[in-house]
Amino acid sequence: MIDAKRGKLFAKLIKNIEVAARTGGADLDGNPTLYDAVQKAKKNSVPNTNIDRAVKRGAGLEAGGADYxxxxxxxxxxxxxxxxxxxxxxxxxxxxxxxxxxxxxxxxxxxxxxxxxxLFNRKGVIIVPKADRAEDDVLDAVLEAGAEEVNDLGESFEVVSEATDLVAVRTALQDAGIDYDSADASFLPxxxxxxxxxxxxxxxxxxxxxxxxxxxxxxxxxxxxxxxxxxxxxx
CATH class of the missing domain: 3.30.70.980 (YebC, transcriptional regulation domain)
Structure with missing residues (x-):
């Protein structure tokens, strides 16, 4: 059961990578959507070879990509x-x-x-594991970059921004040396x-x-x- 769920999650993460590479090319530095899709796949333990092949399929560098x-x-x-x-x-x-x-x-x-x-708004959502982070550290890092709120989810913090500010906020976290689990454009009620x-x-x-x-x-x-x-x- 766990393996089946994991397989489905892997498939969805791979699909995200393919689509991002098709839309914006294979260069991670020049394609923030692809960068985030790859990061999320890595955080979920998708093997690097699977990730690399998905990027190549999406960008048309390898056969087998689907038109999603x-x-x-x-x-x-x-x-x-x-x-x-x-x-x-x-x-x-x-x-x-x-x-x-x-x-x-x-x-x-x-x-x-x-x-x-x-009933929903398109928002940027970044999940930051608490580890040894105080909420103020996260707030200080992201407020200037356009974050609207930081919510305490128990095990992690949820940083919410406009979808268009997602990359700026994620970059601000990285510049502050704060690790994050995922950065996605999402729909919040x-x-x-x-x-x-x-x-x-x-x-x-x-x-x-x-x-x-x-x-x-x-x-x-x-x-x-x-x-x-x-x-x-x-x-």
Whole structure:
């Protein structure tokens, strides 16, 4: 089970690298999106040979690259939770079918384009492991670069910025010698639905089913689960 999940994660990280290399070329220094995709893959222990080949495939230096398209699907999960599903696929029909089946089998429903996405903002999100860092260290490093807020997630800090400031903020962390786990353009909800234990279990089941599809790259949803309820779900 763990191996299967790990394999799927590797495949998604590799796909990110291919797409970034196709869009902006194979040079990491000149292609910040590719740089971030490669860093994230390395942090998740994707072998370097797999990363190098993905860069070459994407940039057209090696055969076998697919023409992936980004498609966003919108829908509602149980308890009216808004769900944005970002797909990266070379087969639109398969992606649409996978998403629809996962949604309908797990208490969700598809929605028209634009009917859910307005509940989210496109943001840059950088995850910084706490290690021995104080929140003030992180704040000092990123505020001048355009960070909007730093949130304490327990094990790590979440640095939020405008998506267009992501590279500047990530670079500011590096200049300050602060390590980070990932730097991604993400969709953050403007309002959240509070869920009880039953609601939390249902939405996690739906997200798992969606992420099980090879075409689904990211799932964003506007729910919030209190720590005590989360502990029960995890148990």
């Amino acid at each position: 398209q980004t498609i966003m699907y919108e829908g509602y999960g149980p308890n009216g939770v808004a769900v944005l599903i970002e797909c990266l696929t070379d087969n639109r029909n398969r992606a649409a079918s996978d998403v629809r089946v996962a949604m309908t089998r797990n208490g969700g429903s598809m929605a028209d384009p634009g009917s859910v996405s307005y 403007t309002m959240q639905v509070e869920l009880d234990e039953d609601g939390a279990r249902k939405i996690f089941k739906l997200i798992d089913a969606l992420e099980d599809s090879d075409d689904v790259q990211n799932v964003f949803a506007n729910f919030d689960v209190a720590d005590d309820i989360m502990a029960k779900v995890d148990a």
